[in-house]
Amino acid sequence: MFRYMYHLVHIKKRFTKVMLTFPIRRHSYTECDKDASLVNQQFRAEVPWNWPQYFEQAQRSPHPFTVVHCDSAVFKxxxxxxxxLFLPSTQWSADHFERSNP
Structure with missing residues (x-):
């Protein structure tokens, strides 16, 4: 997100300033937070196609959630x-986990 905002300000010059604000956890009362609280956080989807069905059934009244099905061509x-444009700033290492018999 930060790289994208940097890109919009410095490379594309679309904005002179971008301010990101992050609410304190559990202290936001916006409409999207109220809707997200209706979804069971413990739900485990077996396959990705379970998610749209689950969200469509999560709320029936006063209005159901509208689920828009998208494929990867929609996203850039x-x-x-x-x-x-950017060099990696963090070195990543991979851990190896292996079960061994005693």
Missing amino acids: NFSHYLDL
């Missing part, structure tokens, strides 16, 4: 585009 690949 910002990571690939921004990787050409």
Whole structure:
């Protein structure tokens, strides 16, 4: 998110300033937070296609959730585009977990 905002301000020059504000956890009362509280956080989807069905059934009144089905063509690949402009700043390492018999 920060790289994208940097890109909009410094590279594309679309904005002169972008301010991001982060609410304190559990102290936001916006409409999207109220809607998100209706969804069972313990739900485990077996396959990704279970999620739209679950959200459609999560609330019936006063109005049901509207689920818009999207494929990957709808989303842009910002990571690939921004990787050409920014060098990685963090070294990542992979851990290996293995079960061994005593």
